[in-house]
Amino acid sequence: MPNKTFNNFKNSNHLDKGEKMTISIAYGKTENVINYLDGFDIRLNQDERDNYNKLKFPTNQRDYLAAHLLTRYCINHLTGVAFHEINLTQHCATCGGKHGKPEVSYPANTFVSWSHTSGNVASISAHKPVGIDIEKMGVALDAVFGELFLSPLEREEISFSDRDELSSTLYKMWVKKECLIKLGLYQIDQMKDICLTSTNPFYSHNRKRYSFIDIDSDSMMGAAVYEIEDGIIEKASLTHL
Numbered sequence: 001m002p003n004k005t006f007n008n009f010k011n012s013n014h015l016d017k018g019e020k021m022t023i024s025i026a027y028g029k030t031e032n033v034i035n036y037l038d039g040f041d042i043r044l045n046q047d048e049r050d051n052y053n054k055l056k057f058p059t060n061q062r063d064y065l066a067a068h069l070l071t072r073y074c075i076n077h078l079t080g081v082a083f084h085e086i087n088l089t090q091h092c093a094t095c096g097g098k099h100g101k102p103e104v105s106y107p108a109n110t111f112v113s114w115s116h117t118s119g120n121v122a123s124i125s126a127h128k129p130v131g132i133d134i135e136k137m138g139v140a141l142d143a144v145f146g147e148l149f150l151s152p153l154e155r156e157e158i159s160f161s162d163r164d165e166l167s168s169t170l171y172k173m174w175v176k177k178e179c180l181i182k183l184g185l186y187q188i189d190q191m192k193d194i195c196l197t198s199t200n201p202f203y204s205h206n207r208k209r210y211s212f213i214d215i216d217s218d219s220m221m222g223a224a225v226y227e228i229e230d231g232i233i234e235k236a237s238l239t240h241l
Contacts, residue, residue: 022234024078025224027122027134027215028241030066036241037069042083044068047090047098063116067123070241071102071112074125077237081107088112101182113182113224120220128229131182133175134215134222141170149177149191157197171221176203176212179225183210202228213238 028036044052048068055061072086085106092100104110104125111130114123118136143166146158154173161169177194180186185205186194196203203210208227215222217240226234 021078021237023126023226023236024074025124026070026074026239026241027222030062030119030121033066033070033121033241037073040083042069042072045087051099063121066121067114067116070121070123071114074123075110078125079107079110122215122222124224126226128227129183130224130226131179132224133178133182134220135171135175137171137219137221140167146170151192151195153195153197175221175223179223183225
């Protein structure tokens with residue numbers, strides 16, 4: 001399992017003695033994740049099994065399963081808590097159903113986010129709210145699609161992009177905006193209110209700053225986001241299964 005290291009992170013394989021990881025991210029193809037974690041005897045709770053059984057298509061079931069297994073892997077990697085002790089819940093703020101934004105009921109003070117798309121899955125765990133999103137780059141995106149979710153300043157900026165770069169740039173901006181939505185800063189219909197420009201590597205909102213982590217793998221584009229805290233150096237691992 002190769003780990004990638006980012007300049008603004010300290011990789012978990014190079015932590016000094018006594019230092020603790022603060023963010024755990026893992027991603028990979030659905031079948032690779034399921035096959036790798038099969039021997040860990042990770043089990044879904046009853047609510048998760050009910051949601052799994054409601055899915056009509058086997059591919060959706062496999063992606064769902066992989067996301068929930070991988071999230072437990074990230075929590076275990078972050079906290080050391082045994083797989084069988086980890087419990088996840090979901091609650092829809094709109095209808096009250098047992099779906100929606102994932103939460104960790106045990107261990108305490110642990111936060112997660114996950115994403116899955118067409119045979120790929122990713123998850124993140126930390127001791128503060130985080131967001132993650134991935135998209136399969138199966139269709140080339142153009143400026144017409146960009147008008148659906150870009151701010152005016154972003155549309156002006158991408159107008160200078162080469163044609164070959166345009167689709168990749170739009171995917172990157174889409175997943176970053178999805179991350180901010182999953183973090184709870186915005187609703188899905190507020191995408192145009194989010195302005196991400198190449199001149200600012202961070203995102204500011206309500207006097208707080210956020211940093212993104214790019215996740216690239218074959219035909220998949222992804223990103224994760226976390227709040228930057230003064231005096232805190234994040235120590236994170238990025239695992240590709």
